[in-house]
Amino acid sequence: MLVLAPLNPLRTVRRAADTALDLFAHQITICAKSLTDRDARLAEAVxxxxxxxxxxxxxxxxxVTAADEVVRFSPLRWRRRRIVRAYRQGVKHMERAFRNSRTLVRRAGTALRDAESVPPDLPAALEHYAAAVRLLHREFLAGQEPLQARERVLQAVRHAGEACRQDIGFSGTIVVSQLRTVANELLRATGVRHDEARRLVRRAAAGY
Incomplete structure (x- = not known):
């Protein structure tokens, strides 16, 4: 534990989160670019x-697990508990979002190889998704309730819903479905309860 989270657990969490979450957001941004540019090879590279x-x-x-142990048992680090707790509660949902995103990216590549129609709202949805990941990290570090991240997640779902109401192919609809699954996980990462996250995603998908 001391190796993973030594004297400054928050600094250690920030360093690991900077690497993991910024890369995650960048990969989703590049996937959005592959859809805009109709570049299947770029999607495969992502x-x-x-x-x-x-x-x-x-x-x-x-x-995060190690840092949580440090801030819970070291009085010198108690003031960091709120930030570390937010990461601890959110990271499992971010991991699930990441894994579901691989299916999303795989299907984006399939849609491009099959020359499916790609409405502009689909890459726009992914750009909002990537922005939500960046905002979530930023708001966690600031010790703020991640309201901006939640709104960006729902913006992503709204754009994906618009794409579904346009000319979109089979793989494109799977991209939209996976994005909704990911959105649910990201909302859970921000602290939204399970039933409420599902309700918010359904409303956003319907255009509300």
């Missing part, structure tokens, strides 16, 4: 990168 980067999310989980 998928390869995501397979290689999964250990960074695992390491983040380990670091």
């Amino acid at each position: 998928l390869d990168q995501m397979r290689d980067s999964e250990p960074k999310l695992t390491q983040l989980t380990q670091v």
Whole structure:
């Protein structure tokens, strides 16, 4: 534990989160670009990168767990408990979002290889998704309730819903479905309860 989270557990968490979450957001941004540019090879390259980067999310989980032990048992670190607790409660949902995102990226590549129609709202949805991951990290570090991250998640779902109401192919609909699953996990990461997260995603998908 002392190796993973030594004298400054928050600094250790920030370093691991900077690496894992910024890379995660960047990969989703590049997937959005592949859809805009209709570049199937770029989507495939992103998928390869995501397979290689999964250990960074695992390491983040380990670091957060160790940091949580430090701030709970060291009076000198108690003022950091709120921030570390937010990561501890959110990181399992972020890991699930990451794993579901690999299916999303894989299907984005399939849609492009099959020359499916890609409405502009679909890459826009992914751009909002990537922004939500960045905002979640930023708001956690600031000790703030992640309201901006929640709104960006719902913006992503709204754009994906619009894409579904346009000319979209089979793989495109799976991209939308996976994005809704990911959105539910990201909302849970922000502290939204399970039933409420599902309700918010359904309303956003319907355009409300």
